[in-house]
Amino acid sequence: MLTVPAFNDNYVWLIHDGTHAVAVDPGEAAPVQAALTENRLSLLAIVLTHRHDDHTGGVSALLEDKPVPVYGPRDEKVAIPSVTNLVSEGDKILVPEMNLQLEVLDVPGHTIGHVVYVEHNNHWLFSGDTLFAGGCGRLFEGTPKEMAESLAKLAALPDDTLVYCGHEYTISNLQFAIEVEPHNQVLAERMKEATALRKKGLPTVPSTIALEKETNPFLRYAEPAIMARLIANGRLDKKADPVDSFAAVREWKNNF
Secondary structure, eight states, rough: EEEEEETTTTTEEEEEEEEEEEEOOOOOHHHHHHHHHHTTTTEEEEOOOSSSSSTTHHHHHHHOOOOOEEEEETTTTSSOOOOOEEEEEEEEEGGGGGGGEEEEEOOOSTTOOOOEEEEEETTTEEETTTEEEEEEEOOSSSOHHHHHHHHHHHHSSSSTEEEESSSSOHHHHHHHHHOOOOTOOHHHHHHHHHHHHTTOOOOOOOEEEHHHHHOOOSTTTTTHHHHHHHHTSSOOOOOOOOOHHHHHHHHHHTTT
8 A cells, every 4th residue: 555645634545566556536646646656556447435626636637647447436416527437335346457356335424425445355444534533524415414324334344444544634633532532541642643653744544443433533422421521511412312412523623
């Protein structure tokens, strides 16, 4: 796996076998082209999690270099122009040259048609802007219930699943998480480790599903301590259900 930084805080992921590569969410072409050249990799396919430009903007230029299949979500409100293969939950992307198979899961919330890709042999999750290290994407189109259900689907993956998300938002996400759950010692330790990595200019991702379940407030919103803190802060009614708690956490983060 190659980590390719793009823009200020995006990541493009290059799945490769030393010869061939598949690009995940190439929002910017130049850094991907440079990584392919430097590592002598031949691009075989592009996969997209959702339609936002910072995840799709580099596709056209990459296709000018080499026409390859482009896989993208079937159910987005606005079609992604360069997509050649529409996918949704239950579909599998096969790249035989790399012995690679990606399973598609539907995860509406950030956008209505957002998908993620799971590689089961190595336990990789390409989560786009649905699940971040320590956070989740804004609800631009989906409802809190939809996003909570999407995140629950990802939390059900094996604990050792590596979470390759689309942005380096970890420090700001963890700052918020600590505000929500100040007595979580695993979270405090994670913040120390993430801060040390960023000081060295290193990425904080991939994370793991296990670590997210221990520290991410958007997977922990139904924890009694978090609900109690929301109630104490006047952000949640005492009779509220877990989806209300998720919505309250997301609204808090929106204004944090």
